[in-house]
Amino acid sequence: MYEFEFEKPSTVAEAVAALADEDAQALGGGQTLIPTLKQRLAMPSKLVSLTGIPQLKEISDNDGVLTIGGAVTHAAVAEAAAGSYPALADLAGHIGDPAVRNRGTIGGSLANNDPAACYPAAALGSGATIVTNRREITADEYFQGLFETALEEGEIITAVRFPVPEKASYQKFLQPASRFALVGVFVAKYAAGVRVAVTGASEEGVFRWAEAEAALDADFAPGALDGLSVDAAGMIGDLHGTKEYRAHLAGVMAKRAVAAAR
Amino acid sequence: MPKDNGIGASPKRREDVRFLTGAGNYTDDINVNGQAHVHFLRADVAHATINSIDTSAAEAMPGVVKIFTGADFAEVGGIPCGWGVTDRHGNPQQEPRHPIIAHDTIRHVGEIVAAVVADTVEQARDAAEAIELDLTDKPVVVDMAAALAEDSAKVHEDLSSNLCYDWVFGNDDDDAVQAAFDSAAHVTTLELVNNRLVANPMEPRVAIGEYSRGTDEYTLHTTSQNPHVIRLLMCAFVLGLPEHKVRVVAPDVGGGFGSKIFHYAEEAFCTHAAKACGRPVKWTSTRSEAFISDAHGRDHVTKIELALDSNNNFTALRTNTMANMGAYLSTFATSVPSYLHGTLMAGNYKTPIVQVNVKTVFTNTVPVDAYRGAGRPEATYQLERVIDKAARELGVDPIALRRQNFITEFPYETPVALTYDTGDYVATMDKLEEIADVAGFAARRAESEKKGKLRGLGVNCYIEACGIAPSNIVGMLGARAGLYDAATVRVNATGSISVMVGAHAHGQGHETTFPQVVADMIGIDESMVDIVHGDTGRVPFGMGTYGSRSIAVCGSAMVRATEKIIAKAKKIAAHLMEASDADIELKDGQFTVAGTDKSVAWGDVCLTAYVPHNYPLEELEPGLEETAFYDPANFTYPAGAYACEVEVDPDTGKVTIERFSAADDFGNIINPMIVDGQVHGGLGQGIGQALLENAAYDEDGQLLSASYMDYAMPRADDVPFYQVDHSCQTPCTHNPLGVKGCGEAGAIGSPPAVVNAVIDALKSGGKNVTHIDMPLSPARVWAAMNG
Numbered sequence A: 001m002y003e004f005e006f007e008k009p010s011t012v013a014e015a016v017a018a019l020a021d022e023d024a025q026a027l028g029g030g031q032t033l034i035p036t037l038k039q040r041l042a043m044p045s046k047l048v049s050l051t052g053i054p055q056l057k058e059i060s061d062n063d064g065v066l067t068i069g070g071a072v073t074h075a076a077v078a079e080a081a082a083g084s085y086p087a088l089a090d091l092a093g094h095i096g097d098p099a100v101r102n103r104g105t106i107g108g109s110l111a112n113n114d115p116a117a118c119y120p121a122a123a124l125g126s127g128a129t130i131v132t133n134r135r136e137i138t139a140d141e142y143f144q145g146l147f148e149t150a151l152e153e154g155e156i157i158t159a160v161r162f163p164v165p166e167k168a169s170y171q172k173f174l175q176p177a178s179r180f181a182l183v184g185v186f187v188a189k190y191a192a193g194v195r196v197a198v199t200g201a202s203e204e205g206v207f208r209w210a211e212a213e214a215a216l217d218a219d220f221a222p223g224a225l226d227g228l229s230v231d232a233a234g235m236i237g238d239l240h241g242t243k244e245y246r247a248h249l250a251g252v253m254a255k256r257a258v259a260a261a262r
Numbered sequence B: 001m002p003k004d005n006g007i008g009a010s011p012k013r014r015e016d017v018r019f020l021t022g023a024g025n026y027t028d029d030i031n032v033n034g035q036a037h038v039h040f041l042r043a044d045v046a047h048a049t050i051n052s053i054d055t056s057a058a059e060a061m062p063g064v065v066k067i068f069t070g071a072d073f074a075e076v077g078g079i080p081c082g083w084g085v086t087d088r089h090g091n092p093q094q095e096p097r098h099p100i101i102a103h104d105t106i107r108h109v110g111e112i113v114a115a116v117v118a119d120t121v122e123q124a125r126d127a128a129e130a131i132e133l134d135l136t137d138k139p140v141v142v143d144m145a146a147a148l149a150e151d152s153a154k155v156h157e158d159l160s161s162n163l164c165y166d167w168v169f170g171n172d173d174d175d176a177v178q179a180a181f182d183s184a185a186h187v188t189t190l191e192l193v194n195n196r197l198v199a200n201p202m203e204p205r206v207a208i209g210e211y212s213r214g215t216d217e218y219t220l221h222t223t224s225q226n227p228h229v230i231r232l233l234m235c236a237f238v239l240g241l242p243e244h245k246v247r248v249v250a251p252d253v254g255g256g257f258g259s260k261i262f263h264y265a266e267e268a269f270c271t272h273a274a275k276a277c278g279r280p281v282k283w284t285s286t287r288s289e290a291f292i293s294d295a296h297g298r299d300h301v302t303k304i305e306l307a308l309d310s311n312n313n314f315t316a317l318r319t320n321t322m323a324n325m326g327a328y329l330s331t332f333a334t335s336v337p338s339y340l341h342g343t344l345m346a347g348n349y350k351t352p353i354v355q356v357n358v359k360t361v362f363t364n365t366v367p368v369d370a371y372r373g374a375g376r377p378e379a380t381y382q383l384e385r386v387i388d389k390a391a392r393e394l395g396v397d398p399i400a401l402r403r404q405n406f407i408t409e410f411p412y413e414t415p416v417a418l419t420y421d422t423g424d425y426v427a428t429m430d431k432l433e434e435i436a437d438v439a440g441f442a443a444r445r446a447e448s449e450k451k452g453k454l455r456g457l458g459v460n461c462y463i464e465a466c467g468i469a470p471s472n473i474v475g476m477l478g479a480r481a482g483l484y485d486a487a488t489v490r491v492n493a494t495g496s497i498s499v500m501v502g503a504h505a506h507g508q509g510h511e512t513t514f515p516q517v518v519a520d521m522i523g524i525d526e527s528m529v530d531i532v533h534g535d536t537g538r539v540p541f542g543m544g545t546y547g548s549r550s551i552a553v554c555g556s557a558m559v560r561a562t563e564k565i566i567a568k569a570k571k572i573a574a575h576l577m578e579a580s581d582a583d584i585e586l587k588d589g590q591f592t593v594a595g596t597d598k599s600v601a602w603g604d605v606c607l608t609a610y611v612p613h614n615y616p617l618e619e620l621e622p623g624l625e626e627t628a629f630y631d632p633a634n635f636t637y638p639a640g641a642y643a644c645e646v647e648v649d650p651d652t653g654k655v656t657i658e659r660f661s662a663a664d665d666f667g668n669i670i671n672p673m674i675v676d677g678q679v680h681g682g683l684g685q686g687i688g689q690a691l692l693e694n695a696a697y698d699e700d701g702q703l704l705s706a707s708y709m710d711y712a713m714p715r716a717d718d719v720p721f722y723q724v725d726h727s728c729q730t731p732c733t734h735n736p737l738g739v740k741g742c743g744e745a746g747a748i749g750s751p752p753a754v755v756n757a758v759i760d761a762l763k764s765g766g767k768n769v770t771h772i773d774m775p776l777s778p779a780r781v782w783a784a785m786n787g
């Protein structure tokens, strides 16, 4: 690790001010950032911890919208959403291990936008709104490729608003080593239509599978996906699976998600 | 009635109290006054010429004590290889210099290029970033077949090629072997890969070198399975130091699995640098460094052929293997694919003709050496896979085919140089069929099919040669060391006992089992006996722990030393009771005179030895301490039969292990609970190899699976509850305890069972897949099903 300053403000305004310094960086649960620092792959001048800001740790459930503060841990989501949004709770409850879930935060995960991470599938699959200290960003605009998001320098995710669907499910096929998603599919059925988001698979990061959405709009049943497949061409191929395998898994996991949706 | 004390009892592991309560003393827990820290700058390219290294900016950085490069070690020796293999033409293996720090050429990612000693680790890392390297890339050799091609670039310019040796073993008459194949009724051929593994002990390697200007003595604390061997290799071959000036201590060690047998550059570096810097020098490996600097395991590519007659009797076996050495020869690298592998190719079967061909190959990768099982898993995997394939081709039951070809008479001389002293493969197979409930498999398969899963049953046998080894035999085969072991039993005046043992415990539970033996022999409580291990300053000598040898070899030395103790104690007791020592009996810690009611307690005899007021001083020295060295007469041959049941998800290719049963014959057993644990651990590693683990390189020589993000270790939920049985016992005929060793069996015996089971499952699903290379990841299984 290189040396850095450390601040732990208690309001968003203070955090924003602290982040104005050159090369200052927000610190959520540190589950991605701290290993990066240990490997000397990043050299922030200052870390601004967001976990001491009460506002970022709030969770509320109003009029069918579940709002989760940007610094809420995976474990807290798993607990708080169990009744209102079980698919989301289930997703959060299966990220990493207990140590990761008790530290890692939703804001950190979405800001990082790892192509194999779980939360991006939930946010995109739910048509969530990413709320920052500056603006509100729809999930469809927010995710912009591998580790790329619409966030600007110094912008903080303060909350994420999830419209609660009629039913939903997240099915994750584990990458054997990291146990991130080799392919994860989030399916959510809303009155306005079905959303299907696929993570882990694509070279462009999380994406919506439009064909599957259309088929499920017509008939929300696993069989509706028979014969559909994503194009292997844009998929990730690596040690753990070829492009073809990932494309195939997207179909399998989507069907399983439809079958398991509740 | 299970015993609660002594041999055959299962007392809990006494060492676990300190391990589980954070009171262990691992090398990294040790901090020496005034110590500096070293950070090794490691190569991030696989093959390059070092044109120059500029350390001037780095030297001026805060906290820097001294920076070393290859030039500083040009005068000392290289890391030695402990085994010289002679090739099929009688030539010695090619043996390149293995420098402490790369001198003019980098040969693998992870090789040390420079070493920065500084006040703190972070300062050393900062300074390392300021070192300027001027490198010219050289062509990288990764693939073994390509490395052997005539026009391949060479890993070592000063060698004639990338071939370390081309070795033949068993029947070396090619024509005779071919004739056996030509006249066979059936020949089964299989090509397979034994995947490269990273050992991944929980504790990464650590070394602390110290030097005393006052006494000219060195101390090295290191994470080693065999501190005496490290001292010998480092003193005699690398640094040229007299052994009596060097103490090597391996305190608590958090797992080794073979990877901590070897003498590593970092150990010699810290020892040397302590004197050069005038300060103790400490190094603690990061996990990332461990991936690219700990010796890797396995990495064989094999073609195996099995010939059978019209009655399905095995008539001949021939193998052709390429084994990866990596860029340099690690300490026992050349023995693993040769004598630890070729000698096991007969397996449990009476195949009359066996020919083993092995080419070992240099590549621009991390050195490869022994890993739990070392050569024997590679042998077992090929053999038990090809037998399974033959059974399927012939449409016969794989268990029946094995049974039909079992060796049933002992001693049995194999065509590959071993003499199995004892065994009963029918008994272990019977036991396996019982504990695995083979009869109930069809019903379980039907249940799985109802869930949409394919279920398979895979069975295999294994035999291993453990308790390495008779020194004269291994000497003939190229070992550059003896492989006896030693123990000193020191009885204290008040009757408690310290046993200084040459074996080193790093997870095996010696601190519990060894006292069980001594306590049993004398008839005292185990709590009166402790072992001392892992310190050349406290233990007379020892060759260390590997090859399931601790109880068979060091335990035998301990028995011999204890016998000497008892013999002397009887003389003292005889004197005290005014009897003849021939009439003295020792039972339950009491010496008695046969046919009388006279008795004297163990403690009184011990006290007399040290307070010899009433003592036969003319005939007997005072004191009660004895040493024995034990050189085994033969290897020991644990053997058994394993069964694995898997479910395969046909949609994803994901394999889950539903049942795993192991019937082992380890001869006599000291502590059944610890044996269970050793088997469980071995099975976990074997299952890890079969399903998950893979050290994969890209063509540039970069390790793709260089962290736990990509290197899949087995976790608790990857393995099932095991059915483990070791009630079949044919005691070893040539060591005093009748023990065979149990440390590696699980890792040796399990991979073929897993793969055989998956192939069986796929077959039940109508997929005629004959082979999938390990690890059987979901992606590979799915690809095979849809290929």
Ligand SMILES: Cc1cc2nc3c(=O)[nH]c(=O)nc-3n(C[C@H](O)[C@H](O)[C@H](O)COP(=O)(O)OP(=O)(O)OC[C@H]3O[C@@H](n4cnc5c(N)ncnc54)[C@H](O)[C@@H]3O)c2cc1C
Binding pocket: A025, A026, A027, A028, A029, A030, A031, A032, A033, A034, A050, A070, A071, A094, A095, A096, A097, A100, A103, A104, A105, A106, A107, A108, A109, A111, A112, A114, A116, A117, A118, A119, A155, A156, A157, A158, A178, A179, A180, A181
């Ligand atoms: C062993 C292990 C297993 C894991 N398994 C999974 C898994 O299965 N699935 C999965 O999805 N993830 C997994 N993760 C990742 C985990 O979910 C991380 O917690 C998450 O990716 C990052 O969240 P964090 O709060 O720790 O962020 P940090 O590491 O603190 O920060 C990550 C990045 O986000 C930025 N940041 C943090 N908070 C905010 C914010 N509120 N606004 C703007 N920027 C912010 C930081 O500046 C940094 O760039 C795993 C991690 C580990 C270590």
